[in-house]
Amino acid sequence: MVLKATLKGKKTGGRVTHVKDANGRYVYQxxxxxxxxxxxxGGTQYQFQRVAGGVAEDKRSYSLYFKPWNIVVSTGIYISDVHGKVANNIIEMTIIVxxxxxxxxxxxxxxxxxxxxPMMRIQKVMAKVEATDMTWRLNISKDDELGLxxxxxxxxxxxxxxxLTKLSSPSYDLISASDSLCGDCATN
Amino acid sequence: MSFTLKQKVYSFVVFSLLSILFIGYSGISLLPEEMYKDRKIQLKVQIETVKGILKSYQQKVVRNELMQEGAQTAFYLIPQEMQYSGSGYFFIS
Known part of the structure; x- marks a missing residue:
C-alpha cells in the first residue's frame, strides 16, 4: 500500500502499509x-499526528474504495477541531443567552x-384620604394608564x-345660628 | 391562595429566565453531538464529490480518451489542492 496523493507539500510515494498510530494500530490498513x-x-477512527513529530490526536476519517483503480480515497477530521468549534459555539451561545x-x-x-x-403611591394617598385628610393629591409624572x-x-x-366644604359651610352657619339663639335664651 | 401583582410579575420573570436557561442548556448539551454528526456528514459529502471526479476520469479511460496511467496521474494532482474547512484534506492510498 503506497500513499499516492495527499495535501500539497506532504511526502507521497512511501509505503504506508505498516504505519502505526499511537495505539499500535496499522492506520492505513x-x-x-x-x-x-x-x-x-466506511469510517475509521485512529490517532494521527497533525504535524510530523507532533502529538498524536484522535482523528475520524471516511474512505471510499474505488475498485477499478484499486485505490482508497480518504478524508478526515481531527476530533479536537470539532471540540474547538463546539467550545467557540458554547461561548457565543452563552453570551447571547x-x-x-x-x-x-x-x-x-x-x-x-x-x-x-405608582400603585403603591395611589394606595398611600388613599390611606391618607381614608384618615379624613382630603388635601392629599397624587404626583402625576407620566401620561400612561396609571398616570390617567x-x-x-x-x-x-x-x-x-x-x-365636603360646601356641606360643612351651611352646617357651620346652622351651628352658629343655633349658638346665637341659645345665647339669646340665656339672656332671657 | 392570593398573590400580589408584584409577586405575579416576579414569578413570570423568574419563570421566563428559567425557561431561557433551560433552552440554552439543552442547546449547549446537544451541540457537541450535533456538530460531530454534521462533520461526519460533511466528510461523506466531500468523498462523494471526489468520487464524481474519479468516475469522470475513469469514463475517459473507458472511452479511450485517456490511458489509465495518465488518468491516475492527473487525478492524483487534484487532492493536493483540495483543502477544505481549514484543516481538511484528502489522501489516496
Whole structure:
C-alpha cells in the first residue's frame, strides 16, 4: 500500500502499509478495511499526528474504495477541531443567552417600577384620604394608564373635597345660628 | 391562595429566565453531538464529490480518451489542492 496523493507539500510515494498510530494500530490498513465496510465506503477512527513529530490526536476519517483503480480515497477530521468549534459555539451561545436574560431582567424591572411604584403611591394617598385628610393629591409624572388613573383620582378627591366644604359651610352657619339663639335664651 | 401583582410579575420573570436557561442548556448539551454528526456528514459529502471526479476520469479511460496511467496521474494532482474547512484534506492510498 503506497500513499499516492495527499495535501500539497506532504511526502507521497512511501509505503504506508505498516504505519502505526499511537495505539499500535496499522492506520492505513484500518482505513482500507473501513472502506470495505458498506458499499465500498466506511469510517475509521485512529490517532494521527497533525504535524510530523507532533502529538498524536484522535482523528475520524471516511474512505471510499474505488475498485477499478484499486485505490482508497480518504478524508478526515481531527476530533479536537470539532471540540474547538463546539467550545467557540458554547461561548457565543452563552453570551447571547446572557444578553437575552439581562435584557429580559431589565424590561421586567422597568415594568415592575412602572406598575408597582405608582400603585403603591395611589394606595398611600388613599390611606391618607381614608384618615379624613382630603388635601392629599397624587404626583402625576407620566401620561400612561396609571398616570390617567392618578389624574382621575385627583379630580375625584378635588370634587369630594369641594362637596365636603360646601356641606360643612351651611352646617357651620346652622351651628352658629343655633349658638346665637341659645345665647339669646340665656339672656332671657 | 392570593398573590400580589408584584409577586405575579416576579414569578413570570423568574419563570421566563428559567425557561431561557433551560433552552440554552439543552442547546449547549446537544451541540457537541450535533456538530460531530454534521462533520461526519460533511466528510461523506466531500468523498462523494471526489468520487464524481474519479468516475469522470475513469469514463475517459473507458472511452479511450485517456490511458489509465495518465488518468491516475492527473487525478492524483487534484487532492493536493483540495483543502477544505481549514484543516481538511484528502489522501489516496
Amino acid at each position: 484500518d482505513i482500507y478495511n473501513g472502506s470495505r465496510e458498506f458499499a465500498d465506503r 446572557s444578553l437575552v436574560i439581562a435584557g429580559l431582567a431589565f424590561i421586567a424591572w422597568q415594568i415592575i417600577t412602572a406598575v408597582i411604584s 388613573l392618578s389624574k382621575s383620582i385627583n379630580s375625584m378627591l378635588t370634587e369630594f373635597h369641594n362637596l
